[in-house]
Amino acid sequence: MEITKICCIGAGYVGGPTMAVIAQKCPHLKITVVDLNQERIDAWNDENTDNIPIFEPGLSSVVAETRGKNLFFSNDVEKAIEEAQIIFISVNTPTKTYGKGKGMAADLKYIELCARQIAKVAKDNKIVVEKSTLPVRTAEAIKSILDNTGNGVQFQILSNPEFLAEGTAISDLLNPDRILIGGDQTPEGQKAIQALVDIYANWVPQDKILTTNVWSSELSKLTANAFLAQRISSINALSELCEKTGADINEVARAIGMDTRIGSKFLKASVGFGGSCFKKDILNLVYIAKSYGLNETADYWEQVIIMNDHQKKRFADKIVKTLYNTVAGKKITFLGWAFKKDTNDTRESAAIYIADDLINEQAGICVYDPKVNQKKILADLDYLETRSAAENAKSTKSFENPYDACQGAHAIAVLTEWEEFVDYDWQRIYDAMQKPAFVFDGRNILNKTEMQKIGFVYQAIGS
Ligand code: NAD
Ligand code: UDX
DSSP states (O other), rough: OOOOOOEEESSSSSSHHHHHHHHOOTTEEEEEEEOHHHHHHHHHTTTSSSSSSSSOTTTHHHHHBBBBEEEEEEEHHHHHHOOOEEEEEOOOOOBSSSSTTTTTBBHHHHHHHHHHHHHOOOOOOOEEEEOOOOOOOOHEEEEEEEHHHHOOOOOOEOOOOOOTTTTTTHHHHHSSOOOEEESSSHHHHHHHHHHHHHTTTTTGGGGGGGEEEEHHHHHHHHHHHHHHHHHHHHHHHHHHHHHHHHHHHHHHHHHTTTTTTSSSSTOOSSOOSSSHHHHHHHHHHHHHHHHHHHHHHHHHHHHHHHHHHHHHHHHHHHHHHTTTOTTTTTTTEEEEOOSSSTOOOOOOOOHHHHHHHHTTTTTTTEEEETOOOHHHHHHHHHHHHHSHHHHHHHHHEEOOHHHHHHTOEEEEEEEEEOOOGGSSOHHHHHHHHHHSSSSETTTTOHHHHHHHHHHHHEESSSS
C-alpha cells in the first residue's frame, strides 16, 4: 500500500506537535489532524500561529511552515479517516473516575470510540497506530472492535508510543532517543511496521528505530514513565533526609549522578513531579499488576506516587509551620503554576495541590505564571472539588506582572522553574514584601547566599 495520506485523531499536546514535525519532515505526505473539540481546532487554525492552543518552544514556526501546505486541522473526523492509509490515535487516556478501577485504571472510552469510528468509516485496508499511552494488550481490544464492526477490510494495529516531554517537544521529536514501533509478527504486520519505519526514516537514523512485538511496545511506554518518575521520587525521598542531616541534595545528586551507571539526568529534587503522564501511567501500571495478582510489583511502583504526594504535602506543611503555624489571612504568592517550565500545561501540577492545602488553612493565594491565566488556575482548583468555585475565586488571584503579584506578600513559593524568575529584581521584591520576607524555593533555582544577603528567609528543597 502506498502511503500518501495520514490522519491523526486528537489534536492535543501529542497529536499537534507530532504531526507538525512529521509534516515538516515529510512534505510528500498530506497530514490531517482531527478533533471533536471545535474550539481547539479553531485555535490550531488561528491565522496568527502564536495563538495555537499549545505553547511549546519552536512549535508555532513549524506550524506556520506546514499548515495549509501538507498539514491540516479539521473537525471532519470521518473524511480524514476515510482518505488516510495510516491513522494515528492520539486521544487522551485519563485515569478512570468511575466504576471498576476508579482512580487507577486507564479510561479507554475515547480509544474505543475512535476504533468504532474507524471501523464504521473505513472502506479500504488501514494501518491503525496507537500513539496514545495504553495499557498492555489494548491492541487486542482495538483489533476485536475493528474486525467485528468493520466493513470487512483489513486492519493492522501498531503500537508507536510517544516519548516527547512537554517544554521540549519539538527538539525531542526532531532528535528522539529512539522511535519504538510494535507490530504483529506476521508478514502483514511486518509490512505495516515497515510503512511506519519509512516515515520516521525521513529524519531519524535507522539505528534509533526499534521494532518489537506489540505487547513489548505498549508495556515499554508505561515502564519508561515509571522509571523516570521513580528517579524523581528517589531523589525527593532523600531531600527530606538532607534537610534533617545537613547534607545538601544538590551536592548528593551531583555526586551520585557522576557515576555513569546512575547518570545525571532526572535527579533534580523538587516540590514533586506533575504533568499528565507520570501519575496516570504509574497508577495504570499498578492496576495492571494487581489485576494479574502481582501485589508486590503493584506496591513497589505505587510507592513512587505515595512519595510524590508526600513531597507536595510536606512543602505546604513547611510553609504553614515556618509562618508561625498560621497562614490564615496571609498573602502567599506563587511564582509559577505550570507543571514545568516552557509549557502552558498545568495538568497535575504540584502548584494546584499546594494551593489547595494553603486555602484550607485560609491563606490568600496570588499567582504569576508567564503562560497560565486566571481562568485556568481556577478551573484546576475547581476540578479538585474541595470547595465551591466561589470560594476558590475568593481565595485566589492571578497577576499579569510578577512584581504586582509579590507586592505585600508574606511569603513567595517558587513552584515552576521558569528561567525568568532567576533574573528578577529580588531586592525590589523584598522591599515590597511583609517582613520577615519568606521564600520557599520548590525548584532550587534561586541563589541561597544572594537571597539571604538581601534579607530573605530562604528555604530550598533538600538543604
Ligand atoms: P490532550 O488531552 O492534550 O489531547 C487529546 C485530544 O483528543 C483532545 O483535544 C480531545 O478533544 C481529543 N479527542 C478525544 N476523543 C476524541 C475522539 N473520539 N475523536 C476526536 N478527538 C478526540 O492529550 P495529550 O496530552 O495529547 O495525550 C494524548 C495521549 O498521549 C495520552 O494517551 C497520553 O498519555 C499520551 N502522551 C502524552 C504526553 C504528554 O506529554 N502530554 C507524552 C507522551 C504520551
Ligand atoms: C514525561 C516523560 O518525560 C516523557 O518522556 C513522556 O513522553 C511524557 O511524560 P512530561 O511529563 O512532559 O514528560 O515532562 P517531564 O520532563 O518528564 O517532567 C515531569 C515532571 O517531573 C515535571 O513536573 C518536572 O518538573 C518534574 N521533574 C523532572 C523533577 O521534579 N525533577 C527532575 O529531575 C525532572
